[in-house]
Amino acid sequence: MDFDLLLRGGTVVDPGQGVEGRLDVAFANGRVAAVAPDLSVTATEIIDVTGKLVTPGLIDLHGHFFHRGQPLFVDPDEICLPSGVTTAVDAGSSGWATYAGFREHVIDRAETRVLAFLHLAATGLVTLAAGVGELEDLRFAQEERTRDAFRRFPELLGLKVRIQRQATGEANALPALDMARRICDATGTRLMVHISGTPIPLEMILERLKPGDIATHIFNGHEHGILDASGQVLQAVRDAAARGVVLDVAHAGVHFDVEVARAALAQGLPPTTLSTDMVKPAVARRMYDLLGVMSTFLALGMPLAEAIRGVTDAPARAIGQAGRLGVLAPGASGDAAVLDLEDGDFTFGDAAGHEIKAARRLIPVLTVRAGRRWRPRGWGRRATGAAAAP
Numbered sequence: 001m002d003f004d005l006l007l008r009g010g011t012v013v014d015p016g017q018g019v020e021g022r023l024d025v026a027f028a029n030g031r032v033a034a035v036a037p038d039l040s041v042t043a044t045e046i047i048d049v050t051g052k053l054v055t056p057g058l059i060d061l062h063g064h065f066f067h068r069g070q071p072l073f074v075d076p077d078e079i080c081l082p083s084g085v086t087t088a089v090d091a092g093s094s095g096w097a098t099y100a101g102f103r104e105h106v107i108d109r110a111e112t113r114v115l116a117f118l119h120l121a122a123t124g125l126v127t128l129a130a131g132v133g134e135l136e137d138l139r140f141a142q143e144e145r146t147r148d149a150f151r152r153f154p155e156l157l158g159l160k161v162r163i164q165r166q167a168t169g170e171a172n173a174l175p176a177l178d179m180a181r182r183i184c185d186a187t188g189t190r191l192m193v194h195i196s197g198t199p200i201p202l203e204m205i206l207e208r209l210k211p212g213d214i215a216t217h218i219f220n221g222h223e224h225g226i227l228d229a230s231g232q233v234l235q236a237v238r239d240a241a242a243r244g245v246v247l248d249v250a251h252a253g254v255h256f257d258v259e260v261a262r263a264a265l266a267q268g269l270p271p272t273t274l275s276t277d278m279v280k281p282a283v284a285r286r287m288y289d290l291l292g293v294m295s296t297f298l299a300l301g302m303p304l305a306e307a308i309r310g311v312t313d314a315p316a317r318a319i320g321q322a323g324r325l326g327v328l329a330p331g332a333s334g335d336a337a338v339l340d341l342e343d344g345d346f347t348f349g350d351a352a353g354h355e356i357k358a359a360r361r362l363i364p365v366l367t368v369r370a371g372r373r374w375r376p377r378g379w380g381r382r383a384t385g386a387a388a389a390p
């Protein structure tokens with residue numbers, strides 16, 4: 001056999017390489033091995049994906065993951081892999097006091113590739129399950145111990161801080177942000193800042209962000225958003241985008257406003273990355289998976305290739321993984337998503353109640369992870385006993 005897996009006849013869309021067309025994709029030894037028209041090779045498994053979209057494995061730049069028993073966050077393997085997401089970036093669910101456990105019990109056990117930002121708060125975000133903001137008490141922000149965590153765990157992608165009234169209160173917002181800035185400067189890591197519902201002006205946050213830092217929940221509809229009183233995108237937001245600050249969506253229902261996104265796109269300010277801010281959805285909370293977020297942006301007029309760029313090449317660059325993740329090039333990680341565009345009558349929206357009608361949406365067909373077709377745990381096993389699925 002030449003290869004482990006061959007996806008035959010699909011329409012490859014790989015914006016990072018500017019590739020779009022009917023191509024076969026072969027995988028071997030956990031990596032992409034060949035991408036070319038009509039590969040005449042042998043493979044252990046050959047799947048005809050004619051008429052389907054084939055993209056690099058999707059990257060969700062902002063979600064919250066944990067083991068199944070935890071009340072707030074989601075099991076990455078349950079949510080991500082079934083919808084084509086092969087890399088899940090945890091946006092600071094753990095802090096220096098909890099990250100070692102997060103690594104052992106979530107990162108090391110998941111089939112999904114889980115990468116993580118560390119939270120400035122020692123406990124990460126677990127206090128939210130009890131309704132307590134993680135930095136309402138600034139004693140949870142410990143500069144030296146957080147810096148030390150970046151020395152101990154060099155795989156960390158960066159530092160996360162939430163500048164939100166419910167997270168920091170008013171008085172702690174700027175001290176927390178400035179401490180996060182100092183830690184990033186001292187350790188050479190990137191900063192991801194939650195900007196939704198901030199108690200301080202957005203300009204005060206953005207002026208502290210450097211190229212490669214990430215402003216997340218960019219299209220939120222709360223106070224101190226990206227639009228001025230007349231609905232125009234603030235100059236500070238355009239300046240941040242121009243100098244290379246990543247503008248990340250992180251939808252979450254409550255941190256996304258359809259009308260803010262519509263205004264920004266109309267004024268020539270697209271997001272850099274599309275992401276979910278996935279948590280366990282509260283009852284009646286409007287929440288989308290990554291394909292739902294992409295479909296929302298298609299409905300807002302974003303071209304398909306740009307929506308795919310926002311979940312492949314763009315987030316890969318944002319986390320310093322360009323060429324390894326988010327791309328279908330020989331030698332790159334063997335992750336891919338096979339998707340389809342379904343015609344119908346769909347409605348997307350936000351927690352504020354804005355709705356947008358869509359005549360198509362993206363749906364998952366199959367996922368390739370580490371060079372093999374991914375199947376749910378227990379797939380193909382004979383169902384036995386009362387616990388068997390119907």
Ligand SMILES: [Zn+2]
Pocket residue numbers: 062063064091250277
């Ligand atoms: Zn989040």
